[in-house]
Amino acid sequence: MNKRITVLSGDYIGPEIVEQGILALEAAARRFGHRFEFCRVDFGGAAIDSAGVPFPEETRKACEEADAVLLGSVGGPKWDSVPKEIRPEKGLLQMRSALGLFGNLRPAKLHPQLAFACPLRPEIVEKGIDIMTVRELTGGIYFGSHETSVQNGERVAADLMAYSEHEIDRILRVGFEAARKRRKRLTSVEKSNVLDCSRLWKERAHALSAEYPDVELIDMLVDNAAMQLVRDPSQFDVLVTENMFGDILSDESSMIVGSIGMMPSASLRDDSFGVYEPIHGSAPDIAGRDLANPIGTILSAAMMLRYSFGMAREADAVEAAVDAVLDSGLRTADIMSAGMKRAGCREMGAAIAAA
Amino acid sequence: MNKRITVLSGDYIGPEIVEQGILALEAAARRFGHRFEFCRVDFGGAAIDSAGVPFPEETRKACEEADAVLLGSVGGPKWDSVPKEIRPEKGLLQMRSALGLFGNLRPAKLHPQLAFACPLRPEIVEKGIDIMTVRELTGGIYFGSHETSVQNGERVAADLMAYSEHEIDRILRVGFEAARKRRKRLTSVEKSNVLDCSRLWKERAHALSAEYPDVELIDMLVDNAAMQLVRDPSQFDVLVTENMFGDILSDESSMIVGSIGMMPSASLRDDSFGVYEPIHGSAPDIAGRDLANPIGTILSAAMMLRYSFGMAREADAVEAAVDAVLDSGLRTADIMSAGMKRAGCREMGAAIAAA
Numbered sequence: 001m002n003k004r005i006t007v008l009s010g011d012y013i014g015p016e017i018v019e020q021g022i023l024a025l026e027a028a029a030r031r032f033g034h035r036f037e038f039c040r041v042d043f044g045g046a047a048i049d050s051a052g053v054p055f056p057e058e059t060r061k062a063c064e065e066a067d068a069v070l071l072g073s074v075g076g077p078k079w080d081s082v083p084k085e086i087r088p089e090k091g092l093l094q095m096r097s098a099l100g101l102f103g104n105l106r107p108a109k110l111h112p113q114l115a116f117a118c119p120l121r122p123e124i125v126e127k128g129i130d131i132m133t134v135r136e137l138t139g140g141i142y143f144g145s146h147e148t149s150v151q152n153g154e155r156v157a158a159d160l161m162a163y164s165e166h167e168i169d170r171i172l173r174v175g176f177e178a179a180r181k182r183r184k185r186l187t188s189v190e191k192s193n194v195l196d197c198s199r200l201w202k203e204r205a206h207a208l209s210a211e212y213p214d215v216e217l218i219d220m221l222v223d224n225a226a227m228q229l230v231r232d233p234s235q236f237d238v239l240v241t242e243n244m245f246g247d248i249l250s251d252e253s254s255m256i257v258g259s260i261g262m263m264p265s266a267s268l269r270d271d272s273f274g275v276y277e278p279i280h281g282s283a284p285d286i287a288g289r290d291l292a293n294p295i296g297t298i299l300s301a302a303m304m305l306r307y308s309f310g311m312a313r314e315a316d317a318v319e320a321a322v323d324a325v326l327d328s329g330l331r332t333a334d335i336m337s338a339g340m341k342r343a344g345c346r347e348m349g350a351a352i353a354a355a
Numbered sequence: 356m357n358k359r360i361t362v363l364s365g366d367y368i369g370p371e372i373v374e375q376g377i378l379a380l381e382a383a384a385r386r387f388g389h390r391f392e393f394c395r396v397d398f399g400g401a402a403i404d405s406a407g408v409p410f411p412e413e414t415r416k417a418c419e420e421a422d423a424v425l426l427g428s429v430g431g432p433k434w435d436s437v438p439k440e441i442r443p444e445k446g447l448l449q450m451r452s453a454l455g456l457f458g459n460l461r462p463a464k465l466h467p468q469l470a471f472a473c474p475l476r477p478e479i480v481e482k483g484i485d486i487m488t489v490r491e492l493t494g495g496i497y498f499g500s501h502e503t504s505v506q507n508g509e510r511v512a513a514d515l516m517a518y519s520e521h522e523i524d525r526i527l528r529v530g531f532e533a534a535r536k537r538r539k540r541l542t543s544v545e546k547s548n549v550l551d552c553s554r555l556w557k558e559r560a561h562a563l564s565a566e567y568p569d570v571e572l573i574d575m576l577v578d579n580a581a582m583q584l585v586r587d588p589s590q591f592d593v594l595v596t597e598n599m600f601g602d603i604l605s606d607e608s609s610m611i612v613g614s615i616g617m618m619p620s621a622s623l624r625d626d627s628f629g630v631y632e633p634i635h636g637s638a639p640d641i642a643g644r645d646l647a648n649p650i651g652t653i654l655s656a657a658m659m660l661r662y663s664f665g666m667a668r669e670a671d672a673v674e675a676a677v678d679a680v681l682d683s684g685l686r687t688a689d690i691m692s693a694g695m696k697r698a699g700c701r702e703m704g705a706a707i708a709a710a
């Protein structure tokens with residue numbers, strides 16, 4: 001197959017990790033006889049520097065014309081003082097919205113080779129951690145009106161969280177479908193004892209659940225979910241939730257598996273198009289020093305193969321290569337431990353591509 | 356001193372644990388020569404049953420006439436199907452708002468005797484966990500407008516998060532003051548890369564920080580805070596945040612110390628009045644069986660002595676009694692471990708009162 005991939009390297013370590021993601025995709029293409037064409041465009045801070053805004057029209061076009069997008073990481077101190085309307089993160093939000101990427105998948109799976117890095121006790125870790133967070137990505141308080149006004153002589157800030165039934169239904173379906181392909185447990189996380197959005201969410205979850213009799217639906221309040229993730233993460237299979245709760249809980253989940261540098265993500269819509277990126281940030285402190293862990297990006301590339309290109313064998317091969325290289329003892333600095341062999345970003349990427 | 360304490364036992368295990376809190380207060384009164392008068396009124400589910408609403412006018416009056424309120428726990432399956440306007444949790448929110456309890460203090464401190472129950476690795480736990488979460492309790496998305504309307508033929512739910520400068524300032528000051536009395540680190544948690552409320556919050560935190568030069572102010576995004584609490588909780592001293600984030604993060608913090616049955620809380624306003632309650636729920640499954648852990652309530656009573664009555668010695672004595680009884684090996688079911696002596700709620704409460 002021929003596929004066009006738009007590459008948004010982004011800022012600081014972005015270009016370094018993205019190159020290793022590309023290497024992995026090229027290796028998969030060679031091995032399985034595909035042709036991937038890569039087109040690099042500016043995004044985030046890099047785009048602010050070159051075009052004055054974080055998500056320029058040209059970048060948007062390049063994304064829309066591609067079959068999928070590989071994204072590095074955006075933002076950093078260089079753009080700390082730009083006005084809020086054009087901050088690098090704003091570009092990320094604009095992209096999610098403009099491209100209609102409502103479904104964010106964030107798997108948090110323990111790599112047994114790295115169990116030592118998990119902050120939880122071994123007895124808890126041994127029960128297994130393999131959580132897929134399905135986060136709504138284009139609605140809720142992220143995209144409601146934001147305004148700061150003056151009332152009675154003082155400023156009042158207001159942010160609106162809003163959800164329509166169809167927005168809720170389509171992300172819940174992503175959750176049900178994901179659970180159906182996995183261990184068939186869907187935990188729907190909300191705050192229905194306080195929020196109208198959550199009450200509608202819970203009601204829709206139960207309504208849709210009739211169409212997925214094979215999937216067990218569990219309601220959980222967000223405060224309880226934040227606790228349960230620490231107490232016993234093995235109880236979770238797929239966790240589906242709205243934008244803000246998903247931001248918080250997916251970061252918490254990625255930390256409980258101990259190696260945020262390894263965590264991929266996919267941002268999807270109803271067709272096969274998607275944006276794939278590691279969940280970690282741009283790590284200004286280690287940028288340009290060949291120290292970054294490229295595995296989060298490489299596993300994001302594997303998700304691209306699986307979800308956007310329907311290439312399950314190819315995705316399995318990339319994931320197996322990551323496992324094999326970890327088994328061989330190669331480690332970037334962030335996941336280093338005694339007796340292992342230290343590698344830079346490039347060496348790690350090359351080893352995975354070779355495998 | 357003479358003090359009037361209104362007691363809201365609440366539902367399920369509520370009455371059992373509250374009786375042990377009262378015993379501890381009476382023991383402190385005897386030992387230090389005070390007189391505490393207790394007045395019991397219905398609240399939550401119990402009030403729905405007796406008066407049709409969870410926070411009746413009479414209960415409100417009894418709270419307002421008291422020097423402090425001791426609260427058990429509210430809600431449970433019995434009231435699952437009552438209309439949302441009169442659910443037990445609604446009574447809690449009405450009480451917080453009606454009594455103006457904007458400052459919620461939730462200490463999460465590791466009891467060394469229970470370190471085994473902490474879900475984090477010993478290396479992390481050894482660095483110490485002693486976090487005071489200061490949560491805003493009468494504003495934000497909990498108290499903004501909530502409405503569900505029909506738009507273009509489908510329902511749309513909307514919840515408004517709003518904060519005024521004075522609401523932000525007064526809770527930040529509670530945070531700064533608490534940090535000043537502790538290890539002088541204040542972590543201000545927000546989502547300023549997305550929310551106007553959080554941008555105003557961050558700006559006010561830095562403005563007020565000039566008045567507290569002895570306190571180090573650290574900005575942290577809420578997603579990162581959810582991770583850092585698991586990765587290295589020893590970095591936190593006082594954590595100050597808005598209502599919803601505080602709900603999530605304080606529950607996460609209480610879980611990382613491993614024994615939610617032990618965690619107290621105080622809900623305060625500008626004067627000395629306060630409502631004191633354990634952070635755990637009403638535990639319908641163990642209600643009426645003398646199995647509940649009364650320590651969260653007893654430590655809440657200690658917070659009452661300290662914050663509402665200015666009785667530091669008395670509070671220290673109650674906390675020391677809890678420690679002594681834990682040292683003696685007595686354990687309720689939820690914190691039981693090999694070699695310890697199992698006790699019921701009453702036996703545990705009596706032992707602490709005696710100590």
Ligand SMILES: CC(C)[C@H](C(=O)O)[C@@H](O)C(=O)O
Nearest residue numbers: 089090092093247548549578
């Ligand atoms: C950068 C920020 C706006 C973003 C978010 O909150 O969605 C990030 O935290 C993420 O999770 O992708």
Ligand SMILES: CC(C)[C@H](C(=O)O)[C@@H](O)C(=O)O
Nearest residue numbers: 193194223444445447448602
């Ligand atoms: C019962 C519920 C409304 C309440 C809250 O969210 O504030 C509870 O979770 C708490 O933290 O006291």
